[in-house]
Amino acid sequence: MIPHDDQRKEQGRISMVNSPDFLEALLYDWHNEHLLRRQRADEDFYSRILAQRRNVLVLGSGTGRITTPVARQCSGTVFGVDRSVARLRRTPRQANVVPVGADIRLLPFSDHVFDAALCPYSTFQILESHDERLAVLHEAHRVLRDNSILYVDISTSFESSTASRGEHVALTAPCAELGATVTETNIVELADDHLVLTRKFSRSGDEIAEVTERWFFARTLRLPEILRMAGFEIDTVLHGYGTSSTQHRRIFVASPVQQQH
Ligand SMILES: C[S@@+](CC[C@H](N)C(=O)[O-])C[C@H]1O[C@@H](n2cnc3c(N)ncnc32)[C@H](O)[C@@H]1O
Structure with missing residues (x-):
């Protein structure tokens, strides 16, 4: 455990x-x-x-x-x-x-x-x-x-997210644990049976993390x-x-x- x-x-x-x-x-x-x-x-x-x-x-x-x-x-x-x-x-x-x-x-x-x-x-x-x-x-x-x-x-x-395809800022907000404001940018691509979502996180313009997720319809x-x-x-x-x-x-x-x- x-x-x-x-x-x-x-x-x-x-x-x-x-x-x-x-x-x-x-x-x-x-x-x-x-x-x-x-x-x-x-x-x-x-x-x-x-x-x-x-x-x-x-x-x-x-x-x-x-x-x-x-x-x-x-x-x-x-x-x-x-x-x-x-x-x-x-x-x-x-x-x-x-x-x-x-x-x-x-x-x-x-x-x-x-x-x-x-x-x-x-x-x-x-x-x-x-x-x-x-x-x-x-x-x-x-x-x-x-x-x-x-x-x-x-x-x-997920299958109806065609409108959000492309790149957009999903969130800019303070992160208390990091003691900084963080911005999350999402990049959405569509495949036949799933959506690929890449989340990029940045602090003061520097990228600190990137996560790619696949969500099946x-x-x-x-x-x-x-x-x-x-x-x-x-x-x-x-x-x-x-x-x-x-x-x-x-x-x-x-x-x-x-x-x-
Ligand atoms: C969408 S998140 C949901 C987390 C939480 N239940 C919530 O509501 O916030 C899906 C979670 O499933 C976990 N996960 C995905 N595939 C898994 C697997 N094969 N075995 C164990 N955990 C898995 C991921 O690490 C992730 O934390």
Whole structure:
């Protein structure tokens, strides 16, 4: 499990600021802090619906944006799995949160131990192939108990981003941890089945980090089909979390079908 970076907090300064992973994780939180301010309906949504679950698994938990509020409401334990140790280290310390550095295609858990799993904030759309997506769903199925539930939360907005193709400044804002104003410039390119987003971060005109992400379009995921292939049945598909700004979200709610023990 991942240790928290207490030293960083105590010193009030960043000792690993030159590490690209560390900087990337810091900038991930900076971006969300400024641009997700009014769009945090998913945190409330998952906190509410998972409150009564005992063991909850978050697939692609990042810096704990969802893990932390869910754990605050949940009487059980929330396991947040992410392959980025730098992101996991930023997860706020909380007694019932367990950050786990691992690949969600190969989970380090025994069979049938979780009551609920969720793959939030379009994480499923970062998986780059049909086989990877199926592997994640097979693993989710393996670690979930009978009478459990899976949420796969995707967005239909990537395929409609033709308008934002090209280069534009996404954000200029102060970053307290870096003690500077940071600018994020986004370069968007479209491929047949995904969008390539390059984020460039600069401070006083100097580039400090560059991150490239590929987001696969919802329509190309074949999610109903692969959920069934992995042994799930779809209970419902929600459109957003109840606010107009989240209508582009599709939350697939699925249950494991008759598991062999
Ligand atoms: C869109 S972010 C979401 C993070 C967090 N849940 C949130 O809402 O802010 C997706 C996360 O999935 C992680 N991730 C992507 N592919 C992964 C894999 N194969 N195994 C583990 N983590 C993965 C990334 O490192 C990243 O932190």
